[in-house]
Amino acid sequence: MSDRQPPSALATAIANNRRSERATRAWLLAPALTIILAISILPLGITIVYSFLTPGTYGGVTWEFSTDSYVQFLFQRDIFDDTLVFNSAYVSIFLRSIGLALGATIGALILGFPTAYFIASKPREQRNIWLFLITLPFWTNLLIRTYAMLLIIRDEGIINIMLMKAGIISSPLTILYTDTAVFIGLIYSFLPFMVLPIYASLEKLDFSLVEAGYDLYANRLKVLFHVIVPLAKPGIVAGCILVFIPALGAYITPELLGGGKKLMIGNMIAMQFGASRNWPFGSAAALILMALVIVVLLVNALAARRGASNNG
């Protein structure tokens, strides 16, 4: 450029930058926000609207206002006299899902906490290898991992064959297509989500506190529950939430391991948009699931705030 800028060019450039910063930021953010707003958030609005419409004959909706979807969740309309009778079918699917997700969370915690602690107590180089081993399954296809689990828990699967060869059982245990299978599958799917946040909080653990506990004549259990667990609490809570939420909305695990008969919320919602052709009811069920997730997150946020103010 031939026209050399004055010495204060940098200063002016910075000043100009400040003024144009807003504009720059706006156009840099615009594409990402547009895509997410249009493809992920706008549809949630449509889902809310759809949940108050009437199902179309071949799927989709007809534009007639109705609260039937929400009524149908709790009641069944009698075909003859149009009275409402309490129907526990859908509520029980939700309760089943909550129960399975809670069970999976506890199971993942029982396996995940000791694993995270074990990794945190290792020297640094070894930690990285262990962490890599824990993270890797997370990036492999969940469908394929679930299918692999199906292969080993089948009646003819490697677990039954090994147990029979060892003479522990004489006929194969039926695990596949039971609640146990779904429970095992959920733990298996989301276990890394439990280990990683707990590890993150234990990584910073000052082991001299553990030592102090022992010096004060605490036994191992006391040190574990009065020193280590309280210090790891943020990680434990985060891990539980990260396991519970995807487990609650799971689709693939119950689909493959529950054999499509042991339904969870996710399958029920998908079904309404497939064979059942009741989009409004599916939308309503999806929104109820969302509400459950939001409640969990809100309770956590409130507890965190209370914890912070107690400490402060």
Add this chain to the structure above:
Amino acid sequence: MADPTTATPASGKPGHRRRRVRDLRAMPGFTTTAWITIVTLYLPILVLVAFSFNENRSVVLWTGFSLDWYAKALENDGIRNAAWVSVKVALFATVISTIVATMAALATTRTKKFAGQGLVFGIINQPLMIPEIVTAIATLSLFALVKKITGLSGIGYLMLAHAAFCIPFAYMPIRARLETMTLTLEQAAADLYAPPLKVFTLVTLPLLGPGIVAGAMLAFVVSLDDVIITLMIAGPGETTLPIYILGAIRRGITPEINAVSTILVAVSVLLVILLFVVQRRMQR
């Protein structure tokens, strides 16, 4: 050894003390549990991979090594078409999501804190916080509406949906990289009268490179592995590899599925290992 107790002169029996210190960290049963975790995470996948090389049709008994099922899988038109659809969709989603995520990351790190920053983070990470089945049916509802109004159909819908949920995965490593980069090099370039565009292309972008590569790889893996959203919105002829595999599993277990699954797992694992290498470079 930075072991405080062994350095204590008062310690009469150093060997004994050292053993006690090591014991202090350990909890009974924790090592076993950690190994159970690893076995739980890896045993199923290892069995799957092993049986994909079994010569017998049986997925139960091992009879001998063979690559037959890979040959069969690669000859299968259904699998080949599905693989092609998967790659097309994943490439499109990766390119779009990486570009917009890079722009968004620049906007949220390189400028001063602004009102609504929390909201912007919330929106960008939103696809991570909502259960996937909800996003899937919501997107289906939107696309059904758009199709009805415009009459347009095609694979574009699937590509756009993938691009949307890949954005947060691409965004995270790029933002993390930007946060560790200081502004000094860019300021130096500006001091030397480089116009902003040159500063960006010659200084910022090369420094940001590893972050962008990491983001793109994550986006690619996430798109390649998606099941639920794809299952809901893919039209006929838009079957991706995971959807093909799901259909095949529903029809019955064959060694062919094991072979395709192994290939898909291998691709993800290779990309993630590559990602770790890139990130190690980044830390240096």
